[in-house]
Amino acid sequence: MSKHTVDYNASQDYKTYKLLGAVLVALGGIGVLGAFQADVYRSWHWLLIMFLFLVSIGLGNLFLIALEYLVNANWSTPIRRISESLSGVLVPAAGFALVMLAFGSHKLFHHWIEPPDAIVQGKVSYLNMQFFTVRVILCFGAWLLFRALFLKNSRAQDKDGDQVYTRNNVKYSTVFMLVFAISISVAAMDWIMSLDPHWFSTMFGVYYFAGTLVSAVSVLTLFTIHLREKGYLPGVSRDTYYSLGLMMFAFNTFWAYIAFSQFMLIWYANLPEETLWFIKRWEGGWMYVTCALMIFHFVLPFFLLLSRTVKTIPSFLAFMARWLILAHFLDLYWLVMPNYIPKEGASVFGLVDISFIVLAIGCIMLWFHKECSKANLMPIKDPKLQMGLEFKL
Amino acid sequence: MSLDFSKPIPLFEGKVSLSQLDDAIAAPMEKPDNTRFLMAMGVCSILLAIGGASLFQLLRYGTGSWGLNSPVFWGWAIVNFVFWVGIGHAGTLISAILFLMRQKWRNSIARFAEAMTIFAVITALTFPLLHTGRPWLAHYLLPYPNERAMWVNFRSPLLWDVFAVSTYFTVSLVFWYVGLIPDFATMRDRTKHKIKKFVYSLFSLGWRHSNRHWQHYERTYLILAGLATPLVLSVHSIVSFDFAVSLIPGWHTTIFPPYFVAGAIFSGFAMVVTVLVVVRVVYKLEHIITLDTLERMNKVIMATGLMVGYAYGMEFFIAWYSGVEAEQYVFLNRAFGPYAWAYWIMITCNVVIPQLFWFRQVRRSVGLMFVISIFVNIGMWFERFVITVTSLHRDFLPSSWGYYSPTIWDVGLYIGSFGVFFTGVVLFARFMPVIAMAELKAVAPGAQPTHHHGGHHE
Numbered sequence: 001m002s003k004h005t006v007d008y009n010a011s012q013d014y015k016t017y018k019l020l021g022a023v024l025v026a027l028g029g030i031g032v033l034g035a036f037q038a039d040v041y042r043s044w045h046w047l048l049i050m051f052l053f054l055v056s057i058g059l060g061n062l063f064l065i066a067l068e069y070l071v072n073a074n075w076s077t078p079i080r081r082i083s084e085s086l087s088g089v090l091v092p093a094a095g096f097a098l099v100m101l102a103f104g105s106h107k108l109f110h111h112w113i114e115p116p117d118a119i120v121q122g123k124v125s126y127l128n129m130q131f132f133t134v135r136v137i138l139c140f141g142a143w144l145l146f147r148a149l150f151l152k153n154s155r156a157q158d159k160d161g162d163q164v165y166t167r168n169n170v171k172y173s174t175v176f177m178l179v180f181a182i183s184i185s186v187a188a189m190d191w192i193m194s195l196d197p198h199w200f201s202t203m204f205g206v207y208y209f210a211g212t213l214v215s216a217v218s219v220l221t222l223f224t225i226h227l228r229e230k231g232y233l234p235g236v237s238r239d240t241y242y243s244l245g246l247m248m249f250a251f252n253t254f255w256a257y258i259a260f261s262q263f264m265l266i267w268y269a270n271l272p273e274e275t276l277w278f279i280k281r282w283e284g285g286w287m288y289v290t291c292a293l294m295i296f297h298f299v300l301p302f303f304l305l306l307s308r309t310v311k312t313i314p315s316f317l318a319f320m321a322r323w324l325i326l327a328h329f330l331d332l333y334w335l336v337m338p339n340y341i342p343k344e345g346a347s348v349f350g351l352v353d354i355s356f357i358v359l360a361i362g363c364i365m366l367w368f369h370k371e372c373s374k375a376n377l378m379p380i381k382d383p384k385l386q387m388g389l390e391f392k393l
Numbered sequence: 394m395s396l397d398f399s400k401p402i403p404l405f406e407g408k409v410s411l412s413q414l415d416d417a418i419a420a421p422m423e424k425p426d427n428t429r430f431l432m433a434m435g436v437c438s439i440l441l442a443i444g445g446a447s448l449f450q451l452l453r454y455g456t457g458s459w460g461l462n463s464p465v466f467w468g469w470a471i472v473n474f475v476f477w478v479g480i481g482h483a484g485t486l487i488s489a490i491l492f493l494m495r496q497k498w499r500n501s502i503a504r505f506a507e508a509m510t511i512f513a514v515i516t517a518l519t520f521p522l523l524h525t526g527r528p529w530l531a532h533y534l535l536p537y538p539n540e541r542a543m544w545v546n547f548r549s550p551l552l553w554d555v556f557a558v559s560t561y562f563t564v565s566l567v568f569w570y571v572g573l574i575p576d577f578a579t580m581r582d583r584t585k586h587k588i589k590k591f592v593y594s595l596f597s598l599g600w601r602h603s604n605r606h607w608q609h610y611e612r613t614y615l616i617l618a619g620l621a622t623p624l625v626l627s628v629h630s631i632v633s634f635d636f637a638v639s640l641i642p643g644w645h646t647t648i649f650p651p652y653f654v655a656g657a658i659f660s661g662f663a664m665v666v667t668v669l670v671v672v673r674v675v676y677k678l679e680h681i682i683t684l685d686t687l688e689r690m691n692k693v694i695m696a697t698g699l700m701v702g703y704a705y706g707m708e709f710f711i712a713w714y715s716g717v718e719a720e721q722y723v724f725l726n727r728a729f730g731p732y733a734w735a736y737w738i739m740i741t742c743n744v745v746i747p748q749l750f751w752f753r754q755v756r757r758s759v760g761l762m763f764v765i766s767i768f769v770n771i772g773m774w775f776e777r778f779v780i781t782v783t784s785l786h787r788d789f790l791p792s793s794w795g796y797y798s799p800t801i802w803d804v805g806l807y808i809g810s811f812g813v814f815f816t817g818v819v820l821f822a823r824f825m826p827v828i829a830m831a832e833l834k835a836v837a838p839g840a841q842p843t844h845h846h847g848g849h850h851e
Contacts, residue, residue, distance in 0.1 A: 072398070074401075119716050123714060166398045174751075181699075181703055201647045201648075202646045202707050204647075206651060257650075258651065261649075265637050265638060265646075266647065268638040271640065383399035387399070
């Protein structure tokens with residue numbers, strides 16, 4: 001059998017993703033509507049969590065595409081289309097951003113929209129609705145623009161295999177990295193840090209970036225394993241799983257390093273304007289969530305993913321990918337939710353909250369299917385594809 | 394010339410056989426150019442003599458001979474310590490992290506970078522020891538039950554430094570030595586000189602290039618790489634804690650750990666480029682340490698330089714955003730106060746000049762990369778100077794304001810530190826294989842038995 005001609009038939013469909021995605025979106029959507037009936041403030045915060053998760057997946061995969069071009073990696077070339085399709089999640093994310101801007105901003109950002117105190121008054125030249133909207137539009141504009149450029153070149157290459165497309169994407173990647181570094185920091189500060197406008201941390205952009213990487217690689221791993229085990233990725237060896245597992249492990253450890261450094265420095269210096277943020281996440285039952293985050297996001301995955309062998313076992317790796325996706329949800333929940341002051345006796349976590357997670361997963365499946373059906377599942381004439389398929393540990 | 398993406402970038406220039414590789418690397422040891430060696434040692438001796446005189450003065454009069462005075466009690470000694478520890482970061486990054494990432498181009502530069510790491514950490518360690526004022530009591534820094542009934546302060550980041558740097562030094566040394574064992578054996582087999590043969594035999598630990606030896610070796614190397622990887626991040630993170638756990642505006646900021654690590658890799662790679670550019674010409678190793686390898690290093694320099702630039706920007710923005718007056722003042726004072734000259738030297742060298750690496754011609758020009766790498770070294774020294782001094786020289790009370798300047802002895806010790814570092818580098822380059830022969834042969838063309846060429850089956 002020749003490995004050189006990968007004949008992936010684009011008409012092969014993934015009805016599973018489409019059907020399951022539609023069902024999840026429908027179920028999640030009904031749940032979300034119900035949640036808004038029950039508690040408006042709480043639901044807006046959950047919608048923000050869901051939105052941030054979609055940005056993590058979409059933008060994180062866009063970052064992975066650019067990274068591959070930039071460092072001239074080839075092991076990931078056969079699965080790059082999966083990242084390309086997943087980056088399409090930025091489209092529904094942009095939709096949710098507009099919804100929040102239009103209807104939810106007063107519920108989420110009332111600390112700096114409504115009566116600002118003396119400290120917040122000093123920041124209004126940055127924290128105001130007009131400039132906020134401009135930043136959101138610029139960020140999404142840049143992300144979607146670069147996504148369009150990457151995908152255009154990548155898909156055009158499927159026809160004639162001209163290397164000029166790769167060369168162009170390398171050029172775009174260099175610029176994208178600069179735009180990415182600034183825009184993801186701005187997004188993290190705007191959507192999360194400004195929920196508590198008194199608090200500040202220079203590390204915050206990096207913190208969100210680290211979580212983004214973990215979840216983006218996990219989703220990519222999950223889709224890769226599923227598609228390859230179903231036979232949709234001919235020629236991709238299981239050694240590719242090792243690389244994916246390695247990235248999950250490395251990025252997760254990086255996340256822990258960033259999270260620990262941020263906490264340690266604030267705890268040690270013990271300045272009231274900074275510690276307040278962590279105190280909020282320790283009192284009133286939040287202690288359990290914080291501890292769960294440490295154990296669930298770092299300690300257990302660290303030991304479970306440490307071994308070299310387990311990174312090539314598909315079922316185990318898929319399990320760990322699901323695990324880390326939920327861990328990122330927990331992380332976002334921990335970042336956003338303590339800023340919502342619940343009514344007396346409101347629970348920390350309600351069953352109805354799950355519908356937001358369901359909706360997010362449904363969105364990812366639907367948009368993945370939508371993007372996938374537009375092109376071959378592998379970049380069939382990418383000059384690096386052959387080296388990627390020959391990749392051995 | 395533009396890249397062909399369908400082929401891996403060759404690691405060697407031209408065709409080289411395995412024995413030619415050995416010959417090329419062993420040549421400087423077997424047919425040494427002693428004139429050049431003695432000249433280099435002569436220069437190092439002058440630097441060492443300047444350092445020695447300054448050391449004598451320091452031990453005689455104490456740290457009062459330095460420029461330290463209220464309110465600046467951390468001066469050049471701390472700046473030099475952080476500077477040299479930073480330089481010592483490239484080696485382990487190249488040998489451990491790039492190894493785990495399967496970057497084969499690292500094999501030609503790993504050995505030299507590791508050696509530089511060892512010497513840079515040794516150089517760095519002298520400064521905090523001297524700064525204690527009583528270096529002969531250095532063992533007080535180690536926590537062990539002792540007759541003095543004294544105990545170290547576990548809550549001090551300065552003590553964490555002791556642990557972090559000594560661990561880093563130990564692991565780097567072991568890593569370096571394990572890599573050297575097969576090469577010592579090769580040198581033992583090549584030499585006919587009796588004393589040399591004895592010394593090489595001693596250090597090669599009875600290595601016979603057997604299959605079993607290689608199996609153990611590979612496993613050890615992998616484990617050491619895994620152990621060294623977190624150390625690359627931990628050492629400079631903990632050095633950054635020295636500053637960042639304090640309450641001093643400009644020091645206490647959460648981005649410090651990754652920012653310091655990026656800066657360390659930035660300066661470390663710059664120093665490796667500075668030295669390697671010279672070594673590869675002098676030792677005629679241009680076909681092994683290729684232009685492609687140097688270009689990749691320059692890309693790393695540019696990337697880490699941009700990360701450092703990101704941190705500068707983020708610090709400024711958050712200083713404003715925080716609304717904390719003292720924080721805002723410190724950053725404005727950095728850029729426009731009495732030390733503005735140092736700040737703008739830092740910005741120019743670290744953020745502006747490395748942007749030249751956007752151009753492929755510059756990344757591949759040996760002369761330009763040499764110049765730029767020296768600018769980066771200067772810039773990174775000034776970064777540490779700016780951080781250390783500007784945050785201290787104007788305390789909260791205007792009565793505690795001052796202007797710090799170094800004395801001639803500060804300068805002398807700094808010059809001497811280059812003597813220590815380059816003496817190590819020159820001796821290493823004279824007596825040890827500057828490139829890992831075994832590792833290099835493993836990635837040489839034809840070394841992979843499973844390698845199959847694409848495109849011939851149709």
